[in-house]
Amino acid sequence: MKHLLSIAELGRDGLEELLDLTDSMIEVAERRIPKVPALRGKTVVSLFYEDSTRTRLSFETAAKRLSADTMNFSVSTSSVKKGESLRDTVLTIEAMGVDAIVVRHPSAGVPWQIASWVDASVINAGDGWHEHPTQALLDSYTIRERLGSLTDRHIAIVGDIKHSRVARSDVFAFTALGAHVTLVAPPTLLPPSLEGWPVAVSHDLDSVLKTVDVVYLLRMQKERQSEALLPSLREYTAQYGLTRERARLLGEDTLVMHPGPMNRGVEIAAEVADLPRAVITRQVANGVAVRSAVLFKLLSEPDGGSDA
Amino acid sequence: MAERERRITPPYGGVFVARKRVMDAEAVRRAVTRIAHEVIERNAGLTDVVIIGLQTGGVPLARSLAETLERIEGNGVEVPCGSLDVAFYRDDIGLRPVMPEAVTSIAVDLTGKVVVLVDDVLFTGRTIRAALDALTDYGRPKAVQLAVMIDRGHRELPIRPDYVGKNLPTRRDEAVDVHSDGVDLGDMINDRKPRP
Numbered sequence: 001m002k003h004l005l006s007i008a009e010l011g012r013d014g015l016e017e018l019l020d021l022t023d024s025m026i027e028v029a030e031r032r033i034p035k036v037p038a039l040r041g042k043t044v045v046s047l048f049y050e051d052s053t054r055t056r057l058s059f060e061t062a063a064k065r066l067s068a069d070t071m072n073f074s075v076s077t078s079s080v081k082k083g084e085s086l087r088d089t090v091l092t093i094e095a096m097g098v099d100a101i102v103v104r105h106p107s108a109g110v111p112w113q114i115a116s117w118v119d120a121s122v123i124n125a126g127d128g129w130h131e132h133p134t135q136a137l138l139d140s141y142t143i144r145e146r147l148g149s150l151t152d153r154h155i156a157i158v159g160d161i162k163h164s165r166v167a168r169s170d171v172f173a174f175t176a177l178g179a180h181v182t183l184v185a186p187p188t189l190l191p192p193s194l195e196g197w198p199v200a201v202s203h204d205l206d207s208v209l210k211t212v213d214v215v216y217l218l219r220m221q222k223e224r225q226s227e228a229l230l231p232s233l234r235e236y237t238a239q240y241g242l243t244r245e246r247a248r249l250l251g252e253d254t255l256v257m258h259p260g261p262m263n264r265g266v267e268i269a270a271e272v273a274d275l276p277r278a279v280i281t282r283q284v285a286n287g288v289a290v291r292s293a294v295l296f297k298l299l300s301e302p303d304g305g306s307d308a
Numbered sequence: 309m310a311e312r313e314r315r316i317t318p319p320y321g322g323v324f325v326a327r328k329r330v331m332d333a334e335a336v337r338r339a340v341t342r343i344a345h346e347v348i349e350r351n352a353g354l355t356d357v358v359i360i361g362l363q364t365g366g367v368p369l370a371r372s373l374a375e376t377l378e379r380i381e382g383n384g385v386e387v388p389c390g391s392l393d394v395a396f397y398r399d400d401i402g403l404r405p406v407m408p409e410a411v412t413s414i415a416v417d418l419t420g421k422v423v424v425l426v427d428d429v430l431f432t433g434r435t436i437r438a439a440l441d442a443l444t445d446y447g448r449p450k451a452v453q454l455a456v457m458i459d460r461g462h463r464e465l466p467i468r469p470d471y472v473g474k475n476l477p478t479r480r481d482e483a484v485d486v487h488s489d490g491v492d493l494g495d496m497i498n499d500r501k502p503r504p
Binding site for chain 2: 021023026027028031032033035036037038039066296299301302
């Protein structure tokens with residue numbers, strides 16, 4: 001495996017291999033000295049064309065736990081401001097001798113484009129509305145850690161599915177690992193077509209909550225209101241928010257998840273986010289381990305991996 | 309462990325075919341018992357002794373050594389036993405596919421302990437080199453000793469075992485397989501192309 005571009009290309013075996021490898025990375029994280037020499041001499045650069053704190057920090061920490069060197073390319077303070085093209089930026093970075101490029105970009109498909117230009121491994125850290133594979137891996141890992149396995153589990157993904165790369169990657173990862181997924185959203189926030197999505201759809205959160213093992217809330221972006229996709233955030237919360245009252249409908253062991261950053265009081269009530277069943281900070285911790293697993297898998301391959 | 313690694317090392321990829329049984333289960337059991345007595349003698353008891361098996365071949369041997377030690381010494385003495393996977397410390401990452409086989413499990417701080425590393429086959433010594441590096445991340449042992457069931461020679465590093473089940477002269481291209489019924493000497497037969 002040379003690149004990690006999408007969950008769709010990983011398949012069930014690829015997913016499971018990375019989740020198993022994550023077990024070893026968790027063990028590393030729990031040690032007195034949480035660092036191994038596995039990727040000494042490798043350089044990982046993060047190239048983010050969108051704001052992100054947690055994903056960037058998470059990748060940086062993941063690389064450092066494996067003793068790789070890290071570089072940061074921050075678009076807002078770089079020559080991109082002076083009009084440099086994506087291709088020139090990427091070739092410049094590659095010329096400095098990097099082994100992996102972690103890329104986030106507002107346009108879908110950019111990681112594939114970059115992969116076609118460089119010899120380095122490319123990791124998709126979010127491309128437009130398309131995919132965010134490491135988020136889906138850390139979500140799958142967190143569910144597996146808490147519930148043992150995803151097989152035949154019922155997972156509700158609630159919120160702005162249409163504009164969410166997290167939802168898309170999660171749907172493919174969860175279903176590939178044997179879970180059943182129900183999307184819960186207002187019709188305006190569902191993709192225009194769900195053809196090829198192995199999911200059920202509901203507009204009634206209350207009835208879905210009673211049967212799920214996991215409820216996964218997506219971040220509601222305030223812009224959706226100005227785009228007239230929502231009447232108001234208050235109405236969204238009333239129908240689709242995980243309020244304190246709704247949280248009582250959940251089964252004893254049902255997990256509450258969120259990719260962050262949370263809008264407390266919109267998609268999730270402040271108190272609900274702090275319940276023991278809310279594994280949101282565990283997701284963050286697991287994110288580092290999952291990203292270590294991805295970096296090790298890609299960068300430990302002989303000859304830097306084949307394209308196959 | 310060395311043999312497992314060779315199994316997945318291009319161009320060696322293949323399956324192990326046994327040619328000769330060099331130890332049966334009874335002989336392995338006797339060797340473990342003798343090694344247990346040697347460990348107790350060398351360390352004048354079992355104070356601070358920790359047994360750590362190398363994934364995957366050393367782990368069952370380590371367990372059986374720890375149980376034997378507890379039985380011989382008696383008085384309800386407990387010998388801590390852990391397992392170590394050295395994948396992240398190997399010197400051939402990037403030269404061949406390296407993946408952890410199992411999760412390391414070391415529950416005690418190793419500072420001040422006498423660690424007895426256990427592996428099935430001692431070959432080039434590179435796994436042990438990696439293991440010595442890995443151990444330092446779990447503390448600073450007072451001493452590290454090495455127990456192996458088979459020493460087959462061909463060392464590439466200045467490493468020697470403290471306890472040996474059996475010295476087995478081999479050719480470099482032969483293979484040794486330690487399993488629950490004993491120890492076989494044989495060959496790796498190529499049944500597939502090297503990995504792409």
